[in-house]
Amino acid sequence: MTDAPHLLAEDRPEYERILDDALRHARDHPALDGVGDRLNAEQLRTMALYATALISAAAGTEYEQYVKAREEQRGPAGDPAPDERRGTGAGAGAVVTVLAPVLAGSAAVIFLLVGYLIQALGPDLPIAATMVTAGWFFAALAAAATLVAAVGLLLAALRNGSTSLPADGPDEELPEEVARAREAWRHALLERGILPFLRDALADPAAGPASRTPHGSPNRMPKIGYSRPEFSGPSEGPSAGPRPTFTSPDFSSPDFGGPEHQPD
Template identity: 75%
Template structure:
């Protein structure tokens, strides 16, 4: 289920909104004002309605959310120089890192291909002419490249392991940083969560449960008219031209009087 994005709610805070909504629905039976859950609307229907009304609900806590976002942005701006202690790998995107990655990938491939070629040619030469010393040299070179390929594969595996451990430590550090927020940011976040729940989510759920037009048979969520304006239109009144105030008498048409020419014999020709 995808949540409808609100213009004032950042994408990173969307899961937090969904979590607060889920907690409110799970504990709905503990609130007397939400005791109607399950009669006409179940929790999934209420969840869908609330997710579709994300912009409306979060607008009730817009002031607290703005303060929280501002405090969080100031914290991140102040902690940018200290990013290396949390596993910041921005310096690893330079030319050296790119060359190292290319060599890590290409070295096993090239060395393995060279080993196959040298060993194949060397053993063929030894089979054709056992006394030829060049065949022994080709075989020795083939085994050398095979050892290089094996060493390159081992180095690449160690590099992948180190990268995985580094990313794991980075994620743990990020979680610790999230849990140990400064007092100002933590207070701002808690104030937003409380305002979102008390002034946004719970009033919306109460209105949805009290709306008699909302029921399990409705596929599209109905919302209370005092919370969501209804947009409608009236049928235009089309009338014929004769009904207007400037309607005049219709023009009458009479068929012209056609008479057939008087044709006669030669004696009736005009003089």
């Protein structure tokens, strides 16, 4: 029951924040005066997370309106964001910026190594000086490319930080319509979902989550009780006749005599 099909993954942290805030300020809610007596806050939180789908369903209407207003503000799903439209050019530039210092540095190492090795073997060979000169040129190019890459990464980080949208939070600046829809959902979730669930859990800790479904939820399930069937022996009414009795047969040994006692 922890999975709520109608509650998007991006809104689950907000659900948990509202739940944690309610438990943190339980003393301010008369219905939660029993927190800590039968059940502590951590136990109640675990139970409420297990029943996320049932609790969030109590504010299903407000949540649908909030999601609709948010999606309208974000625009059509198929319309790419400006940063995505610039993705191809920015990606090619980033690849060149990263590879240039690596390639220039590798060339500098190769030319310098070969040039100084040739100078050690034959100091009079003119190619040695050429290789060394080329090596130092690539070394300077690698240093300049590294500096340019560092500046480019710094500017990209500043640009992305200024244009990125923050995650939903208590202090996030939202358009007025989205903010109103969000606040209505949060209020309904707290008043019609979380608080009634916690109140019922404190009243009857042994009941299952289905019996604590908040009132007004379409998924409310009645508590079903089962009792052990009683069995009794057959009744002895008027129709019951006397039970038959059995006696063992009387066996006696045959009467045997001598020849003089032959039967007539």
